[in-house]
């Protein structure tokens with residue numbers, strides 16, 4: 102039994118907690134998989150590197166309407182894949198070596214294996230070499246993340262998840278994606294831009310159905326033009342057949358494909374941890390219950406990121422890691438996590454970005470709101486791009502002009518939303534935001550200025 106001041110489970114966002122201020126602490130960090138976690142190895146970073154490449158590959162398809170004829174001659178898949186992972190894999194290896202061997206980490210012991218609790222702040226690690234290590238600690242941070250779900254009916258079928266699909270040996274001719282959320286929207290864009298025929302299966306009738314209904318409807322309409330979208334037909338099973346995979350569908354038919362990508366959501370890794378032994382409670386979806394300081398229900402145990410957060414977003418995990426870091430270092434002056442205005446973006450084509458309440462949520466909550474919507478087609482740079490489908494929609498309190506939500510679908514949505522997140526975070530009202538600063542003309546952010554001015558506020562226009 103080895104005792105530590107601090108044990109951290111998971112090297113994704115959990116790894117960022119340690120800095121020089123922990124130099125005097127005896128720390129253990131436990132990792133069962135690839136050092137660096139999901140975002141670095143199989144999540145945000147590689148997907149966006151593929152998305153950027155896909156944006157380039159899909160340019161010829163939209164250039165013709167501007168009078169420029171481009172041609173996509175080839176996608177050198179193996180080269181794209183190796184460029185991306187040739188950059189990522191050394192970072193994961195370097196991060197592991199740094200923690201294991203660098204003199205900055207003389208106080209840190211890396212345990213490579215799967216941790217589970219055996220009692221309050223007591224853990225057993227099943228190490229990769231088959232042995233076990235028993236640890237106790239004054240404090241434990243659970244940063245164990247989440248994993249992709251594969252429904253029972255597809256578990257035995259030949260399939261990929263986001264963990265594996267980015268490392269294919271070669272591009273398939275046809276790909277069927279089960280799911281209509283973030284992962285489906287991003288990979289459909291990536292692989293179809295590279296020339297793969299994409300079919301998407303869903304059960305909710307729409308893509309990105311958690312977005313504001315206007316955004317989801319527009320994305321679904323555009324998805325239908327680009328992919329074989331069957332938003333109300335999903336898979337009941339699948340099996341290998343000569344020359345491919347046969348997928349049986351809920352409407353009684355079947356389709357043939359070359360690759361099946363399952364993208365139906367993620368579950369927290371809390372079930373691997375024997376949390377009852379530690380007195381750590383989980384909610385009905387298996388997320389670790391935390392208070393606003395990220396403390397769990399067990400004394401001396403904190404949690405952060407996907408294992409406890411329903412947002413399942415890296416910027417949320419990073420924020421929570423900073424909160425936990427502070428609260429470990431300054432237990433008498435704890436800070437709280439700020440989950441008021443958590444944004445997200447879907448890096449598909451078109452991009453989608455959102456912060457705050459959707460119109461449906463505002464209505465359900467009974468808050469008074471007005472909306473302002475403006476099309477890219479209504480601003481000068483939108484003309485330059487000949488965009489006919491994108492728009493920004495903002496929601497505000499009509500009495501104060503304070504923003505309640507913002508939703509954008511179209512080019513650079515993930516970038517365009519940032520000033521709106523800033524306005525909401527710092528309490529800047531829509532009128533002051535629109536009229537209290539210059540907006541570079543003719544630039545894409547004029548879309549935001551115009552959406553803000555379209556809000557029918559109770560306040561007089563002066």
Ligand SMILES: Cc1cc2nc3c(=O)[nH]c(=O)nc-3n(C[C@H](O)[C@H](O)[C@H](O)COP(=O)(O)OP(=O)(O)OC[C@H]3O[C@@H](n4cnc5c(N)ncnc54)[C@H](O)[C@@H]3O)c2cc1C
Pocket residue numbers: 110111112113114115131132133134135136137138139140141143144145146148149214215216217244245246247263284370373374405406407408413414415416417418
């Ligand atoms: C395809 C994809 C694309 C994404 N794109 C984005 C994006 O663009 N933007 C964004 O904000 N978010 C994105 N996300 C979500 C983002 O990756 C996650 O929210 C984030 O990585 C969660 O970080 P974490 O530290 O909570 O968990 P993780 O990074 O998953 O780290 C947890 C670590 O704990 C280890 N572990 C688990 N259980 C144990 C155990 N019992 N013992 C030892 N080790 C254990 C795991 O092996 C893992 O390495 C994406 C996710 C996916 C799947």
Ligand SMILES: NC(=O)c1ccc[n+]([C@@H]2O[C@H](COP(=O)([O-])OP(=O)(O)OC[C@H]3O[C@@H](n4cnc5c(N)ncnc54)[C@H](O)[C@@H]3O)[C@@H](O)[C@H]2O)c1
Pocket residue numbers: 252279280281282283284285287302303304305309310335336364365366367412413414445446447448
């Ligand atoms: N850009 C980003 O920030 C980004 C990108 C990728 C992933 N992520 C994170 O990863 C998480 C997982 O993404 P995801 O796309 O797997 O999940 P998701 O929750 O976004 O979408 C899954 C979808 O699959 C549908 N579904 C569930 N079971 C199904 C079935 N049997 N058949 C057909 N459809 C089914 C659900 O209705 C849902 O719409 C997300 O919650 C997100 O936070 C973020």
